Amino acid sequence: MKPLGKNGRKKLEKVHIRLRVNGEETEVAFAPHKTLLEVLREDLRLTGTKHGCELGECGCCAVLVDGRPVLSCLALGVAMEGHEITTVEGMAVGTELHPLQQTFAELGAAQCGYCTPGILLTAKALLETNSRPSRDEIKEALAGNLCRCTGYIKILEAVELAAARMAGGQAEPAKETIYGWE
Amino acid sequence: MAGNNGGKRGLRVVGKPFVKVDAKAKCIGELKYADDLFLPRMLHTKLLRSTVPHARIISIDVSKAKAYPGVHAALTGADLPPITYGALPVSEDEYPLAIGKVRMVGDPVAAIAAVDEDVATEALDLIDVQYEPLPVVTSIQDAYSMPEPRIHEYGELGNIHRRQVYEFGSVEAGFAEADHVREDITFYEGSTHLALEQHASLAQFSHDGKLTLWTSTQDMHYLHRHLAKVLEMPASHIRVIATPNGGGFGGKCDPFNHEIVVCKLAMVTGRPVKICLTREEVFYCHRGRHPVLMSTKTGYKKDGSITAMHHRTILDGGAYGGHGVASTFYTGILQPTTYTLPNYRFEAVRVFTNKAPCGPKRGHGTPQPRWAQEIQMDKIADHLGLDPAEIRKQHAIAPNSITANWIRIGTLSLRQCIDKVVAGSGWKDKFRKLPHGKGIGIACSAYMTGTQTPIYYNKLPHSGVQLKLDRSGGVCVFCGSAEIGQGSDSILAYIVAEVLGIDPFDIRVVTGDTDLTPVDLGSYSSRVTLMTGNAAIEAAERVRHMLREAVSAKLEVPGERLSFADRRVFDSQNPDKGVSFVDAVCLAEEKYGTLGTTGSYKPPAAPGKYKGSTIGPSPAFSCTAAIAEVEVHPETGIVVVPRVWIAHDIGQAINPVLAVGQIEGCVYMGLGEALMEEMTYRGNRNLVHKFPSFLEYKSPTTLEMCDVITYLVEEPDANGPFGAKEVGQGPQLPVPPAIANAIYDAVGVRVDEIPLTPDKVLKAIRAKAKGQEGRYGPSVFPTCPMPPAMVVPTPFQGGDGKALEREPAVSKK
Ligand code: FES
Numbered sequence A: 001m002k003p004l005g006k007n008g009r010k011k012l013e014k015v016h017i018r019l020r021v022n023g024e025e026t027e028v029a030f031a032p033h034k035t036l037l038e039v040l041r042e043d044l045r046l047t048g049t050k051h052g053c054e055l056g057e058c059g060c061c062a063v064l065v066d067g068r069p070v071l072s073c074l075a076l077g078v079a080m081e082g083h084e085i086t087t088v089e090g091m092a093v094g095t096e097l098h099p100l101q102q103t104f105a106e107l108g109a110a111q112c113g114y115c116t117p118g119i120l121l122t123a124k125a126l127l128e129t130n131s132r133p134s135r136d137e138i139k140e141a142l143a144g145n146l147c148r149c150t151g152y153i154k155i156l157e158a159v160e161l162a163a164a165r166m167a168g169g170q171a172e173p174a175k176e177t178i179y180g181w182e
Numbered sequence B: 001m002a003g004n005n006g007g008k009r010g011l012r013v014v015g016k017p018f019v020k021v022d023a024k025a026k027c028i029g030e031l032k033y034a035d036d037l038f039l040p041r042m043l044h045t046k047l048l049r050s051t052v053p054h055a056r057i058i059s060i061d062v063s064k065a066k067a068y069p070g071v072h073a074a075l076t077g078a079d080l081p082p083i084t085y086g087a088l089p090v091s092e093d094e095y096p097l098a099i100g101k102v103r104m105v106g107d108p109v110a111a112i113a114a115v116d117e118d119v120a121t122e123a124l125d126l127i128d129v130q131y132e133p134l135p136v137v138t139s140i141q142d143a144y145s146m147p148e149p150r151i152h153e154y155g156e157l158g159n160i161h162r163r164q165v166y167e168f169g170s171v172e173a174g175f176a177e178a179d180h181v182r183e184d185i186t187f188y189e190g191s192t193h194l195a196l197e198q199h200a201s202l203a204q205f206s207h208d209g210k211l212t213l214w215t216s217t218q219d220m221h222y223l224h225r226h227l228a229k230v231l232e233m234p235a236s237h238i239r240v241i242a243t244p245n246g247g248g249f250g251g252k253c254d255p256f257n258h259e260i261v262v263c264k265l266a267m268v269t270g271r272p273v274k275i276c277l278t279r280e281e282v283f284y285c286h287r288g289r290h291p292v293l294m295s296t297k298t299g300y301k302k303d304g305s306i307t308a309m310h311h312r313t314i315l316d317g318g319a320y321g322g323h324g325v326a327s328t329f330y331t332g333i334l335q336p337t338t339y340t341l342p343n344y345r346f347e348a349v350r351v352f353t354n355k356a357p358c359g360p361k362r363g364h365g366t367p368q369p370r371w372a373q374e375i376q377m378d379k380i381a382d383h384l385g386l387d388p389a390e391i392r393k394q395h396a397i398a399p400n401s402i403t404a405n406w407i408r409i410g411t412l413s414l415r416q417c418i419d420k421v422v423a424g425s426g427w428k429d430k431f432r433k434l435p436h437g438k439g440i441g442i443a444c445s446a447y448m449t450g451t452q453t454p455i456y457y458n459k460l461p462h463s464g465v466q467l468k469l470d471r472s473g474g475v476c477v478f479c480g481s482a483e484i485g486q487g488s489d490s491i492l493a494y495i496v497a498e499v500l501g502i503d504p505f506d507i508r509v510v511t512g513d514t515d516l517t518p519v520d521l522g523s524y525s526s527r528v529t530l531m532t533g534n535a536a537i538e539a540a541e542r543v544r545h546m547l548r549e550a551v552s553a554k555l556e557v558p559g560e561r562l563s564f565a566d567r568r569v570f571d572s573q574n575p576d577k578g579v580s581f582v583d584a585v586c587l588a589e590e591k592y593g594t595l596g597t598t599g600s601y602k603p604p605a606a607p608g609k610y611k612g613s614t615i616g617p618s619p620a621f622s623c624t625a626a627i628a629e630v631e632v633h634p635e636t637g638i639v640v641v642p643r644v645w646i647a648h649d650i651g652q653a654i655n656p657v658l659a660v661g662q663i664e665g666c667v668y669m670g671l672g673e674a675l676m677e678e679m680t681y682r683g684n685r686n687l688v689h690k691f692p693s694f695l696e697y698k699s700p701t702t703l704e705m706c707d708v709i710t711y712l713v714e715e716p717d718a719n720g721p722f723g724a725k726e727v728g729q730g731p732q733l734p735v736p737p738a739i740a741n742a743i744y745d746a747v748g749v750r751v752d753e754i755p756l757t758p759d760k761v762l763k764a765i766r767a768k769a770k771g772q773e774g775r776y777g778p779s780v781f782p783t784c785p786m787p788p789a790m791v792v793p794t795p796f797q798g799g800d801g802k803a804l805e806r807e808p809a810v811s812k813k
């Protein structure tokens, strides 16, 4: 959030636009320099989208724009008209969690949970284009999402488990994932 | 099955992978962190921070900023009482806003509360501060050579903040018994927590005169005390709510200036006031790993047993005390807890420099000395032609023993941990047998499960739990612990569910609120599971007793025959005869009136009686063995770690999947510190931070993270709840030295300085190729005048835990 100008306020007129967020049309008015992150969190109070830097460096703020992961701290809100935005709040269907949300909960892949929304959405986008990604493909897809708690391992395992379940299996986590090795 | 000991012991909840109580809220984006809170009429705060590392403040003019449209208040140090605060009572050296001088780039000088962040930021540009620059202390060397100007008026000598000298037994006698003596000088660079959540706080001052602060803090209780002191308000009129932390790792333990400033601004403006730090500001809050220069002189026999160690450390503390005096102790005091060490002397010095203050980061002060000893052990084994895994196993400290410095060790399955990783990694087929460029290395550690003493002296419980039950059958657990992602809320639910025979899902957990919850000291020093767990057991057992009495009267079955399981209370000899848990609660409410119990926990006294002996002792010690495999590129010096095997003695996993997750997180953080993380400054350019951003401060991504093979070793400890010991910090300790030792196995060079970056590895490789010593690392250990040691006879000498009279003032080398 940079100053608008050193010598006093240049108050910019708010723009009034229509956004499609999580399948719902919504109208919102905000200052035109606001990022999608700020519009989501401050104007729509969708605080599930997090921020760790607001500089495009951590991946916390990732949302889906037309199904593709976008760092919402680098996208302008005004550029989002006509696009379909998905945030973590839009992943569950009714009370039914998305399989990724379910496996992240089961495996403790959300420790502090702060990186989780960005990672869930990035992983969702991956699984939509590649339903059974290899471990390396998952790593590649999530390389821009930092997590300081988990060492990523439970995250990778949770994505694999969700992929297996979404492919129709009754997949259970490996014994070692839960209890460690013999 | 390893990690499944709970089942074997007949436990129904403990030891099972129950989903965390807050997992779903985290996965659907519902959980509210501090910056997710919005209140009507809320103002936003920005801090004007010092642009110079060390200066006297000549003047601050906020008049233009105050008049700026949209600004509601502008504060400077003069607007707050001139009262200092700081994490430890011995070094309360911080002001919420600078008074008189600034001590680092990033010190807050003024604060603005405005209608939004943009206006607040614009107003900062209108503040005029005149500085008179002072000479800058950039390093340990500077601090030793520049007693003036002093960064602080207190401290021991010029810019030397603290000196500690202890001798347990006699190192001279120990060295005389040794077959060999070697000294290694090593360095461990500072690094930062880098929790993804930027610190945020929201304060509200209501018109009844009471203050509420929601904040991302690990240590709500201590913060509560500091707020009362600095704001000159009774603590009972202040409510602190620790919001779930988006990662802590020690970085949210200290009371912070911004927390006090938003409170003051809320009091001045009468409106809620929020601040969320930028990532760059988080780097200036820091309190992370101290850079530590170490000299470790060790006497050893042909069989690898250690006869004595003289360990010296110098910590670059940065601009403030913080937890630094404790960090300083920890660079020495836990050294004797891993291998048998009959004679031990440590000398530690902490200096002030004009950089962001250091403090507690995962492992608090102990990863550095552990690194020093573990890479030295590797050299000792190499010198003696012994297997470094074997030598560790042979000399691992015995369970149920007392160390030279009077720390009582309970269960400690270090030998078993070593066996696990040796077998799992195929160590015997790999060590010194892999092709050039590939290598394998081992290291071990032990770590405390909470400290025996609170941060300020008192005889009160360290942790309290209250339980409320009512006729709905609902059970609510109240505890002052702070959930930082480690799962502390869930641990309370699991433990109460186990004792009462219900499901964790039946329990509501309320934590981290000074108005609602009994005191817990906070999420630091790996204390939470053990201390809140024991308090929760006590509270739950008390209410179970009430339920038992009530049901016993109703069913006419002796109380001791009643079992609690599957949401029922029943006759263990005739399980069909029983009542539901809900009915049991109703019967008890009928018999006793409104139901509520409390439990509390205080650690047992430690055997040491000398001054300083309260730092180090812990109710229980965990231990870890780790083996790392590396690939070193001989032409670039790039080190890749494909895999780490790690075995951790946790006593009893309360939830194995969370325990494994903690260990994986420790390996990750150890890997980052080993290979890339550095908190460094531009000495020639105003001492600004080199990389105050995620992009430039390198940390491992999914692509650098290694595979981790985790083994949980479970031998319940009598002091832990259901036998549990810590898991959140200890497993990080052996990772960096295991990697350094593996580099030696791969390419035959020693890099005695963390991080093990390619340039250092390459320099060592090149030196070796030229026929010089294949080593990179410091070779000089500066000295400063040291006070006489406190000499304490060891238990092996028949000591009583007390110190002798001080030895005469001679500086030992
Ligand atoms: S907030 Fe860090 S990438 Fe957007």
Ligand code: FES
Binding pocket: A109, A110, A111, A112, A113, A114, A115, A116, A146, A147, A148, A149, A150, B196, B246, B247, B485
């Ligand atoms: S779970 Fe804490 S940062 Fe990923």
